[in-house]
Amino acid sequence: MVKAFVFDAYGTLFDVHSVKEECNKWFPEKGDAISTTWREKQLNYFFLRQLMERYEPFDQITRESLRYACKANGAQLTEKSEQALMEAYLNLGLFEEVEEVLSQLNDKRLVVFSNGSPGMIDPLVGRSDISGHIDEVLSADGVKQYKPVPGAYYYAQQELGLEKEDILFMSSNPWDITGASSYGFHTAWINRKGLQREEFDIQPEVEYDNLKGLLEWK
Amino acid sequence: MVKAFVFDAYGTLFDVHSVKEECNKWFPEKGDAISTTWREKQLNYFFLRQLMERYEPFDQITRESLRYACKANGAQLTEKSEQALMEAYLNLGLFEEVEEVLSQLNDKRLVVFSNGSPGMIDPLVGRSDISGHIDEVLSADGVKQYKPVPGAYYYAQQELGLEKEDILFMSSNPWDITGASSYGFHTAWINRKGLQREEFDIQPEVEYDNLKGLLEWK
Numbered sequence: 001m002v003k004a005f006v007f008d009a010y011g012t013l014f015d016v017h018s019v020k021e022e023c024n025k026w027f028p029e030k031g032d033a034i035s036t037t038w039r040e041k042q043l044n045y046f047f048l049r050q051l052m053e054r055y056e057p058f059d060q061i062t063r064e065s066l067r068y069a070c071k072a073n074g075a076q077l078t079e080k081s082e083q084a085l086m087e088a089y090l091n092l093g094l095f096e097e098v099e100e101v102l103s104q105l106n107d108k109r110l111v112v113f114s115n116g117s118p119g120m121i122d123p124l125v126g127r128s129d130i131s132g133h134i135d136e137v138l139s140a141d142g143v144k145q146y147k148p149v150p151g152a153y154y155y156a157q158q159e160l161g162l163e164k165e166d167i168l169f170m171s172s173n174p175w176d177i178t179g180a181s182s183y184g185f186h187t188a189w190i191n192r193k194g195l196q197r198e199e200f201d202i203q204p205e206v207e208y209d210n211l212k213g214l215l216e217w218k
Numbered sequence: 219m220v221k222a223f224v225f226d227a228y229g230t231l232f233d234v235h236s237v238k239e240e241c242n243k244w245f246p247e248k249g250d251a252i253s254t255t256w257r258e259k260q261l262n263y264f265f266l267r268q269l270m271e272r273y274e275p276f277d278q279i280t281r282e283s284l285r286y287a288c289k290a291n292g293a294q295l296t297e298k299s300e301q302a303l304m305e306a307y308l309n310l311g312l313f314e315e316v317e318e319v320l321s322q323l324n325d326k327r328l329v330v331f332s333n334g335s336p337g338m339i340d341p342l343v344g345r346s347d348i349s350g351h352i353d354e355v356l357s358a359d360g361v362k363q364y365k366p367v368p369g370a371y372y373y374a375q376q377e378l379g380l381e382k383e384d385i386l387f388m389s390s391n392p393w394d395i396t397g398a399s400s401y402g403f404h405t406a407w408i409n410r411k412g413l414q415r416e417e418f419d420i421q422p423e424v425e426y427d428n429l430k431g432l433l434e435w436k
Binding site: 041044045047048050051052053054064065067068071072146148149150175178179182183196198199200202 | 259262263265266268269270271272282283285286289290364366367368393396397400401414416417418420
């Protein structure tokens, strides 16, 4: 019997590519390309910093990857547009089924656990339509380590005061769901993009197209 | 005065995409796509394993990423084709200027330091035209950690018995040259693809289009 449902934020509950619109406002027709490079570099940069043991919070990484993405796409970032695009990251849209599914899991302990620094993840969740359903928001910044290192999942577990097997963790990100499975949580891969399974000896327990699959666990 | 010239192997001395030809033999017209995905996944998989603290040697990672790449491109890998493609990785081509440049650095201590496991990197260097120029081949497998973690560069330094500042490290891979710079080696980024600089507070010391730039250090 699972005691807490723990959700990754970026790409799982919130669509990181909803910044496309704001990108398009500043850089017409480049929104798609900028948003894609932005996310790729964001992942690349926090992986790298974790490996090099040079932790910096996620907001700095998000800013540096935005700068890279704009240069890569020939877009001249100004102080004003940078601020607007960073602000857009605090107002990402929810995937369409999220609010409804979470409202049906009212009797569960619902937690967001993200690599996002508190200054990013707290306003994002707080301003969103699921704010009332979420019991706790945890940031890996609390331990200055990024998922998928074991220390990050350990931190979340300690904060929740639960055993590994009491926790069901959900993520759309292959590296995150693999990391959480490797650590020992129950895991459900929310495979929104219909990605191919990784060729690993570590696999998520179940796989769903979107969060609706979770209603089976009720 | 630098005492050792230390070269990354894959992408720096050897062209990983020279497997394209062998891929095309088995899977006509899919060589490009398979080779590209293969390399991307190879990087992704050893990053991930390092982060999850689940080290496996580079040959296993190379095999798993090959399997992923073939599935991703609708290519049916058999025992025979898998073996042939893994074998192709032991016979990668050198970039065109490599042999000539290394022959002009005869008075230097020349070292290869790679993430490749000894079973991959030793035959690769040993069968190549630069075999006679290379004084030592080091594998990060010796410490069961992958570049760009500091422990991997530290291992190489210890094996060489030198101070950090005695070592000039060369790599084409942004994550590798950033990691080595962060660790404290002298670094020359061999930016073969003309990539954009990373948005980091850590940067390589110099940047060259190919190895010819090194002749300045003579």
